[in-house]
Amino acid sequence: GKVLVLHGPNLNLLGSRQPEIYGDDTLEDVNNLLREKAVMAGCDITCLQSNHEGELIDAIHAARLDGTQAIIINPAAYTHTSVAILDALNAFDGQVIEVHLSNVHKRETFRHHSYVSLRADGVIAGLGIQGYRAALDAVLAALAE
Numbered sequence: 001g002k003v004l005v006l007h008g009p010n011l012n013l014l015g016s017r018q019p020e021i022y023g024d025d026t027l028e029d030v031n032n033l034l035r036e037k038a039v040m041a042g043c044d045i046t047c048l049q050s051n052h053e054g055e056l057i058d059a060i061h062a063a064r065l066d067g068t069q070a071i072i073i074n075p076a077a078y079t080h081t082s083v084a085i086l087d088a089l090n091a092f093d094g095q096v097i098e099v100h101l102s103n104v105h106k107r108e109t110f111r112h113h114s115y116v117s118l119r120a121d122g123v124i125a126g127l128g129i130q131g132y133r134a135a136l137d138a139v140l141a142a143l144a145e
């Protein structure tokens with residue numbers, strides 16, 4: 001299998017950014033956890049973080065052509081604003097899992113709506129970095145079918 005993990009804006013600050021909301025683990029910790037799990041399953045995984053909407057869109061476009069079968073994405077603030085990321089994901093044929101570290105539904109109302117959820121096959125929120133583990137489990141199970 002081939003899986004792309006996309007992290008949106010400000011997630012490079014994970015571990016030092018509002019740890020009371022997002023936890024103490026760094027993005028490198030998240031990526032290492034996912035890479036270890038993927039390697040065990042013989043799965044090719046690429047992890048990318050960007051603060052730029054267009055760079056995330058370009059990565060989704062590349063995934064259409066390079067055999068990527070699933071995208072795990074935490075679009076961060078773009079979740080709530082980006083029709084462009086939704087459109088890019090709509091042009092991708094594989095599985096899409098949306099992950100949020102925090103439970104967006106118990107936060108400000110502007111975080112309750114997600115454009116990406118209109119495309120996502122599954123959505124995980126509020127489980128911290130365990131949410132990424134759960135997302136990869138789901139993807140690996142689907143790829144094994």
Ligand code: DQA
Binds near residue numbers: 074
């Ligand atoms: C987030 C939730 C978003 O509302 C926020 O803008 C983020 C992170 C999360 O992982 O909980 O940057 O996607």
